Structures are given as C-alpha cells and as structure tokens.
Amino acid sequence: MEMQSLQDLFLDELRDVLHAENQILKALPRMKKAASSPDLQSAFQEHIVQTQGQIERLGRVFEAFGEKPKAKPCKAMQGIIEEGKEMMEEVGDDDVMDATLIGSAQKVEHYEIASYGTLRTYAQLLGNDEAARLLQETLDEEKETDQKLTALAENGINVEAMEPGEQGEDAKTPAATRGRAKARTGAARPAGRAKARGAARK
Numbered sequence: 104m105e106m107q108s109l110q111d112l113f114l115d116e117l118r119d120v121l122h123a124e125n126q127i128l129k130a131l132p133r134m135k136k137a138a139s140s141p142d143l144q145s146a147f148q149e150h151i152v153q154t155q156g157q158i159e160r161l162g163r164v165f166e167a168f169g170e171k172p173k174a175k176p177c178k179a180m181q182g183i184i185e186e187g188k189e190m191m192e193e194v195g196d197d198d199v200m201d202a203t204l205i206g207s208a209q210k211v212e213h214y215e216i217a218s219y220g221t222l223r224t225y226a227q228l229l230g231n232d233e234a235a236r237l238l239q240e241t242l243d244e245e246k247e248t249d250q251k252l253t254a255l256a257e258n259g260i261n262v263e264a265m266e267p268g269e270q271g272e273d274a275k276t277p278a279a280t281r282g283r284a285k286a287r288t289g290a291a292r293p294a295g296r297a298k299a300r301g302a303a304r305k
C-alpha cells in the first residue's frame with residue numbers, strides 16, 4: 104500500500120510492531136529456558152506475560168483508529184531474533200549464556216522503545232489521545248524491562264561471565280544442551296563484583 108499520510112505511516116508502523124511482538128512472544132520461552140540465573144528466568148517470565156498484554160493493547164490501538172489488527176512482517180525483529188539464536192548456539196558456558204541473553208534481549212527492547220516512541224508521537228499528532236495513552240503504557244513497560252536487564256547485568260551476571268568456565272570435561276558441550284554444571288546459590292560469588300562493576304556499565 105502506498106502511504107500518503109501520517110496516518111498511513113502510523114498504521115504501517117503499528118502493523119510492523121504487532122508482528123515484532125508476535126515474534127518476541129515466540130522467542131521469549133526459549134530464552135527463559137536457556138537462562139540459568141533464577142532472576143533472569145523470572146524477568147523473562149514476567150516479560151512473557153507483559154508481552155501478551157502488549158499484543159492485546161495493540162488490538163485496542165487498532166480499534167481506536169477503527170481498524171482491525173493486522174500484522175506486517177518486521178524484518179528487523181526477524182534479524183535481531185535470528186542473530187540472538189545464532190549466538191546462543193555458540194555459547195558453552197552458563198554465565199556467558201546469561202550475559203548473551205541479556206545483550207540480545209536489550210537489542211529487542213531498544214527496537215521496541217524506538218517503535219513505540221515513534222508511534223506514540225504520531226498518535227499524539229493525529230489527535231488520538233486514547234491510542235497515545237495506550238502506546239505510552241507499553242513504551243513505559245519496555246523501558247522498565249530494559250532497565251531491569253541492565254540491573255541484572257551490572258549486579259552480577261556480566262561479572263560472573265568474566266570468570267573462566269568451571270565445567271571441566273563438558274566444557275565443549277553447548278550450555279543449552281547439557282545440565283547446569285555450576286551450582287547456584289543466592290549468595291554466590293560476591294568477590295570482586297564491586298570493582299568490576301564500572302566495566303560492566305554501558
């Protein structure tokens with residue numbers, strides 16, 4: 104469809120982000136399964152539920168414009184998810200896997216933040232306050248998720264990934280396909296964390 108107006112552009116972008124969310128909803132359970140850190144697992148679980156709500160909310164945005172929800176392939180999200188999958192296949196350590204998952208998830212969140220920020224602004228310009236409010240709600244959730252991921256990375260996961268692998272004989276087996284080799288307790292490995300923190304900051 105040839106876009107002639109800001110509303111056409113808005114609807115095109117809305118269909119793109121619906122497709123992106125559908126892909127994310129499919130990828131998140133795999134990411135949760137590959138995570139070792141209980142905090143990271145629950146962050147992914149929480150975002151699965153949130154993403155379901157965001158897809159529903161997108162339906163209400165379409166409605167606010169008198170349109171039926173329709174998805175248009177988002178090639179960017181396909182690429183981000185595909186790249187993340189490839190990276191996961193190359194990791195052979197649980198802590199490095201957790202760091203990898205956080206990095207991939209943050210790329211997803213940043214794409215969403217850009218998309219929802221744009222959509223919210225278009226909705227405001229188009230005078231659709233209801234749509235603008237709904238889009239702002241999702242934008243806030245995506246920003247919060249991004250911040251939570253940053254905190255998980257800085258508060259330990261990136262630092263743990265700096266330690267050499269402790270798997271011994273199964274070190275060559277990808278983390279995704281073997282049992283969790285490292286014992287995990289809540290109090291694990293605080294040493295050196297404070298010092299390394301600056302380096303983990305983005």
Ligand code: FE
Nearest residue numbers: 124154157215
């Ligand atoms: Fe989302």
Ligand code: FE
Nearest residue numbers: 119177178179
């Ligand atoms: Fe896209």
Ligand code: FE
Nearest residue numbers: 212215245248
């Ligand atoms: Fe998200």
